[in-house]
Amino acid sequence: MSQTFDYENLFDFVLHVFLQMGCSEEHAHLATEVLLSADLRGVDSHGVARLGGYIRLWEAGRINATPTIKIIYETPSTAVVDGDAGLGLVVAPFAMQVAIEKAEKAGTGWVSVKNSNHFGIAGYHAMMALPRQMIGMAMTNASALVAPTFSVERMLGTNPIAVAIPANNEPAFVADFATTTASNGKLEILQRKNQEAPEGWVQDAEGHTTTDANALKSGGAMLPLGGDREHGSHKGYALGSIVDIFSAVLSGASYGPWAPPFPAYVPMPENLPGEGLGHFLGAMRVDAFRPAADFTENMDNWIKRFKAAKPAAGQERVLIPGDPEREMEAIRRKEGIPLFESVVSDLKGVGDKMGVLFRG
Amino acid sequence: MSQTFDYENLFDFVLHVFLQMGCSEEHAHLATEVLLSADLRGVDSHGVARLGGYIRLWEAGRINATPTIKIIYETPSTAVVDGDAGLGLVVAPFAMQVAIEKAEKAGTGWVSVKNSNHFGIAGYHAMMALPRQMIGMAMTNASALVAPTFSVERMLGTNPIAVAIPANNEPAFVADFATTTASNGKLEILQRKNQEAPEGWVQDAEGHTTTDANALKSGGAMLPLGGDREHGSHKGYALGSIVDIFSAVLSGASYGPWAPPFPAYVPMPENLPGEGLGHFLGAMRVDAFRPAADFTENMDNWIKRFKAAKPAAGQERVLIPGDPEREMEAIRRKEGIPLFESVVSDLKGVGDKMGVLFRG
Numbered sequence: 001m002s003q004t005f006d007y008e009n010l011f012d013f014v015l016h017v018f019l020q021m022g023c024s025e026e027h028a029h030l031a032t033e034v035l036l037s038a039d040l041r042g043v044d045s046h047g048v049a050r051l052g053g054y055i056r057l058w059e060a061g062r063i064n065a066t067p068t069i070k071i072i073y074e075t076p077s078t079a080v081v082d083g084d085a086g087l088g089l090v091v092a093p094f095a096m097q098v099a100i101e102k103a104e105k106a107g108t109g110w111v112s113v114k115n116s117n118h119f120g121i122a123g124y125h126a127m128m129a130l131p132r133q134m135i136g137m138a139m140t141n142a143s144a145l146v147a148p149t150f151s152v153e154r155m156l157g158t159n160p161i162a163v164a165i166p167a168n169n170e171p172a173f174v175a176d177f178a179t180t181t182a183s184n185g186k187l188e189i190l191q192r193k194n195q196e197a198p199e200g201w202v203q204d205a206e207g208h209t210t211t212d213a214n215a216l217k218s219g220g221a222m223l224p225l226g227g228d229r230e231h232g233s234h235k236g237y238a239l240g241s242i243v244d245i246f247s248a249v250l251s252g253a254s255y256g257p258w259a260p261p262f263p264a265y266v267p268m269p270e271n272l273p274g275e276g277l278g279h280f281l282g283a284m285r286v287d288a289f290r291p292a293a294d295f296t297e298n299m300d301n302w303i304k305r306f307k308a309a310k311p312a313a314g315q316e317r318v319l320i321p322g323d324p325e326r327e328m329e330a331i332r333r334k335e336g337i338p339l340f341e342s343v344v345s346d347l348k349g350v351g352d353k354m355g356v357l358f359r360g
Numbered sequence: 361m362s363q364t365f366d367y368e369n370l371f372d373f374v375l376h377v378f379l380q381m382g383c384s385e386e387h388a389h390l391a392t393e394v395l396l397s398a399d400l401r402g403v404d405s406h407g408v409a410r411l412g413g414y415i416r417l418w419e420a421g422r423i424n425a426t427p428t429i430k431i432i433y434e435t436p437s438t439a440v441v442d443g444d445a446g447l448g449l450v451v452a453p454f455a456m457q458v459a460i461e462k463a464e465k466a467g468t469g470w471v472s473v474k475n476s477n478h479f480g481i482a483g484y485h486a487m488m489a490l491p492r493q494m495i496g497m498a499m500t501n502a503s504a505l506v507a508p509t510f511s512v513e514r515m516l517g518t519n520p521i522a523v524a525i526p527a528n529n530e531p532a533f534v535a536d537f538a539t540t541t542a543s544n545g546k547l548e549i550l551q552r553k554n555q556e557a558p559e560g561w562v563q564d565a566e567g568h569t570t571t572d573a574n575a576l577k578s579g580g581a582m583l584p585l586g587g588d589r590e591h592g593s594h595k596g597y598a599l600g601s602i603v604d605i606f607s608a609v610l611s612g613a614s615y616g617p618w619a620p621p622f623p624a625y626v627p628m629p630e631n632l633p634g635e636g637l638g639h640f641l642g643a644m645r646v647d648a649f650r651p652a653a654d655f656t657e658n659m660d661n662w663i664k665r666f667k668a669a670k671p672a673a674g675q676e677r678v679l680i681p682g683d684p685e686r687e688m689e690a691i692r693r694k695e696g697i698p699l700f701e702s703v704v705s706d707l708k709g710v711g712d713k714m715g716v717l718f719r720g
Contacts, residue, residue, distance in 0.1 A: 075467030077437040078648040106466050107435030112649050148666060150675040155666060163602050173605070175598035181591050198590050207672025225585060225592050230558050231541050232585050238535035238681040239599075241666075242523050245533070249658045250649045256665055273661060288438040289472050289610045298609045301633060305616055306508060306515060306601070312567025315510040321598040 003344055004336040010048060011036055013351065013358055017051060020354040021058055022065035023087070031089035038121045039337045042328035043176075045185020046121045048339065052346045054087065054118070055353065056264035063087055063117050069094045077106040080251050081113045085276055088119030088140070092279050096125045096138065099283040103134055107288030112251035115276035118142070118262055122162035123176035123325070129164060129283045130172050133292045136164040137282035139243040141253070143261040146180055147221035148241075149234045152207040154221045155257050158184050159243035164322075166286065168296035170303040174322030179240040180222050187213055187222065192342070200227030246280040253278030363704055364696040370408060371396055373711065373718055377411060380714040381418055382425035383447070391449035394480045399697045402688035403536075405545020406481045408699065412706045414447065414478070415713070416624035423447055423477050429454045437466040440611050441473045445636055448479030452498065452639050456485045459643040463494055467648030472611035475636035478502070478622055482522035483536035483685070489524060489643045490532050493652045496524040497642035499603040501613070503621040506540055507581035508601075509594045512567040514581045515617050518544050519603035524682075526646065528656035530663040534682030539600040540582050547573055547582065552702070560587030606640040613638030 011032055018028035039047030057063045067086030071079045079098050083091035095111040102109025119125065122138040129136025142157025158178035165173040178184070182201045190197050190213035197213040204210045205219030209228065216222065224236030248255035254274040261268070286295045309318045339347070344358075351358035371392055378388035399407030417423045427446030431439045439458050443451035455471040462469025479485065482498040489496025502517025518538035525533040538544070542561045550557050550573040557573040564570045565579030569588065576582065584596030608615035614634040621628070646655045669678045699707075704718075711718035 073650060075645070075648040076465075078467035078644070080649050105436075107438035108468060108470055110468055110644065147672075148669055148678050150672055151669040151678045152672045153669040155669050163598075165602075165605055173601070175595075175602060177592070177595040177598060179595075181586070200591050203672075207675070225595055226541070227587075227591055231560050231587055231591070232537070234679070234681070235535075235537040235539075235585055238523075238537060241533070241681065242525075242535060245525055245659070245662065249655060249662055250646075252650055252654070252658075255658070255662055273658060284438070284470065285435070286610075288435040289440050290433060290612055294612070295609060298612075298615070298633060299605070302605065302609055302615055309508055309511040309513040309515050312507075312510055312512045312563075315567070318508050318511045319594070321594070321601065 002338040002340050004338045006336050007036065007040065007333060009359055010039070010337060013347070013356060014048060014051060016356040017055070017350060017354050020356060021055070024066070027087070027090045030093055031087050034089040034093065034120045034124050037124045040329045040332050041121065041123065041325035042332070043121050043185065043325070045183065045188060048347060049343045050118070052350050053262055053264070055350055057117065057262070060264040062260065062264065067091070071098060077102050077108050077110060079111045081111055083113055083116035083276060085115055085117070088117040088277065088279065091116040092119040092125045092138065092140075092281065093128065095279060096128045096136070096281045096283070099281045100129060100132055100134060103283040103285045103288070108284045109282065111281045112246065113279040113281070114248070114251035114253035114274060116253070116279055117260070117277055119279055121176060122160040123164065123174055125281055126162035126164040126176070127172070127174060130166050132283075133166055133286050135166070135284040135286065138162045138279065139247055140279040141244045141247045141255060141259050141277060144257045144259055145184060145216065145222045146224055146240060147203060147207070148237045149224065149229055152203070152205060152221065153257070156237070156240040156244055157259055158222065159240040161239070161243060165299060166296060167299035167303055168293075170300045171326055172322060173299070173303065173320055174325065176325070179225050179236050179243060181225055181227050181236070184222065192340070200231070243280070248274060248278030250280065251278045362698040362700050364698045366696050367396065367400065367693060369719055370399070370697060373707070373716060374408060374411060376716040377415070377710060377714050380716060381415070384426070387447070387450045390453055391447050394449040394453065394484050397484045398481045400689045400692050401481065401483065401685035402692070403481050403545065403685070405543065405548060408707060409703045410478070412710050413622055413624070415710055417477065417622070420624040422620065422624065427451070431458060437462050437468050437470060439471045441471055443473055443476035443636060445475055445477070448477040448500070448637065448639065451476040452479040452485045452641065453488065455639060456488045456496070456498065456641045456643070459641045460489060460492055460494060463643040463645045463648070468644045469642065471641045472606065473639040473641070474608070474611035474613035474634060476613070476639055477620070477637055479639055481536060482520045483524065483534055485641055486522035486524040486536070487532070487534060490526045492643075493526055493646050495526070495644040495646065498522045498639065499607055500639040501604045501607045501615060501619045501637060503626075504617045504619055505544060505576065505582045506584055506600060507563060507567070508597045509584065509589055512563070512565060512581065513617070516597070516600040516604055517619055518582065519600040521599070521603060525659060526656060527659035527663055530660045531686055532682060533659070533663065533680055534685065536685070539585050539596050539603060541585055541587050541596070544582065552700070560591070603640070608634060608638030610640065611638045
């Protein structure tokens with residue numbers, strides 16, 4: 001059961017919630033735009049469904065609504081940003097802007113971020129590079145839910161990677177994916193519907209693959225992309241580790257099993273090795289490699305060639321990364337954003353708590 | 361059936377083969393070192409087993425033994441290198457050296473390469489950064505063997521990614537993996553032994569998963585990491601695509617299905633959109649982000665914590681990326697390198713052709 005809401009109405013509601021938290025006008029607008037970009041693009045797990053979670057972290061004193069976000073270390077092509085425990089939704093765009101400015105001058109810019117929080121969808125930040133004719137990259141570490149290959153311990157988050165690459169007449173290539181077999185959002189949908197998970201998504205407390213979508217509630221763990229060793233889970237484990245190290249070890253954030261948990265009711269791990277959550281943002285000017293027109297013309301050709309690849313039996317077409325999300329955004333801007341009843345009721349609760357009317 | 365050979369003897373043989381090809385002393389030494397690093401590290405598919413293939417490409421006029429490798433475009437943190445159709449085994453280290461020098465000055469260095477050939481194992485090039493207290497990255501596109509999700513057409517190579525990250529007292533973190541479920545080398549071993557492949561490694565000409573390890577000989581294709589859509593093959597497809605674009609579209613090499621095939625008997629694709637194969641090399645100075653000692657101390661802690669993660673039932677220990685290859689190298693430097701009879705016989709043939717005695 002779901003109800004549909006206009007983007008503008010949701011925007012207005014979320015904006016006022018962030019303002020009531022004490023965010024500045026600028027931060028509240030930005031945080032709202034980033035959060036809702038997930039709902040528009042169909043990544044429902046990372047949009048308004050998480051607003052209540054952010055509020056609870058703020059109530060628990062883990063999110064600072066009025067952060068002083070700043071560069072604390074830099075070279076011509078790199079920087080480390082301290083997010084001052086602010087919303088990742090505003091810290092990450094700040095850091096991406098630094099990466100873009102570095103890239104303007106040095107060809108590329110790479111920014112590692114510490115002392116931040118959940119930053120919404122990685123794709124938003126990577127896509128900031130596109131209008132500047134740059135390739136954008138964004139990654140983040142996250143609450144530990146994933147067991148390394150051969151292990152039963154939750155050591156890594158779903159640690160997503162986003163890469164946005166501009167084209168000319170074709171829409172941009174935008175990959176944005178968790179380094180696990182399936183995202184936590186997809187698992188949550190199965191839990192809500194009381195359905196089983198495909199094999200290879202989660203394992204039980206002994207490390208055996210299981211179809212129990214609720215396995216994490218009894219000591220289980222999510223699995224790295226690949227699922228098991230025979231199908232390359234050591235590659236997903238390596239990818240998740242690289243994201244963790246670039247985001248948190250390079251910056252001085254808390255890494256691996258020490259990453260701050262998103263649910264406010266989960267106590268912070270002890271003996272933290274760093275500060276807050278970490279992100280890694282990158283920007284590469286296309287014309288730092290070859291004339292931008294040559295590159296984007298080749299990208300158009302790349303995209304057209306891959307779209308024209310022969311479909312498998314029973315398939316209509318081959319997709320370019322970013323196609324489904326872009327098509328979803330076009331639909332939802334026109335027809336509205338559907339929200340599950342449980343999300344609507346959670347948002348009403350947030351509204352009551354923060355003194356903002358949620359209009360259905 | 362295999363025979364074991366001393367590293368030094370193999371080195372001497374391969375060196376003289378490259379010298380007979382017409383390579384300079386410097387290039388021959390470097391190419392031999394890179395090629396044999398695969399045999400030492402246990403990546404048998406990428407070592408001397410490929411020497412005959414390189415020679416056949418040289419005979420076919422597709423490899424230039426005396427290339428003038430040069431930078432053709434640059435900014436403070438980027439460059440494009442033209443490999444002049446040289447051995448990737450020497451072009452890639454040249455480009456990595458450029459990346460390292462850029463990183464010395466600008467914090468990071470990123471080099472895209474065109475007009476190159478197969479570069480051996482990606483890990484060798486990424487690891488060049490380690491003694492300089494830098495993070496190294498290496499990727500390459502390759503002969504099209506892999507079908508995108510929902511397709512039956514071979515559009516991408518196994519497009520590997522390597523990332524090497526220095527630690528202090530612990531050995532470095534070195535990930536080096538194909539962006540497919542399994543590497544082509546592993547598939548070739550099954551073909552040689554006449555064994556079936558696990559599901560999720562290859563598909564048949566209609567796009568159905570199959571256990572026929574020889575499926576590529578009848579119109580099948582390798583599968584991106586993930587195997588199928590339900591298990592995240594769109595993520596492996598995105599990763600392989602990113603490698604292809606960074607390596608070949610950024611540099612002006614031939615991308616996607618136009619990547620030059622490694623077997624010399626396979627005709628070159630028509631209407632090539634670029635020149636040769638492409639690589640992408642990167643170096644990031646650790647102290648461009650934070651004091652190197654702080655970083656490497658945290659990396660030691662990261663590695664120790666992950667090694668101490670609780671093993672799954674029936675498993676002895678959790679591995680850090682790079683552990684198996686490093687342990688293999690220690691054994692093979694001491695005990696020698698085992699080669700299959702078919703490889704030995706191929707090497708003898710190479711020796712006869714090039715006038716170099718292969719000593720067993």
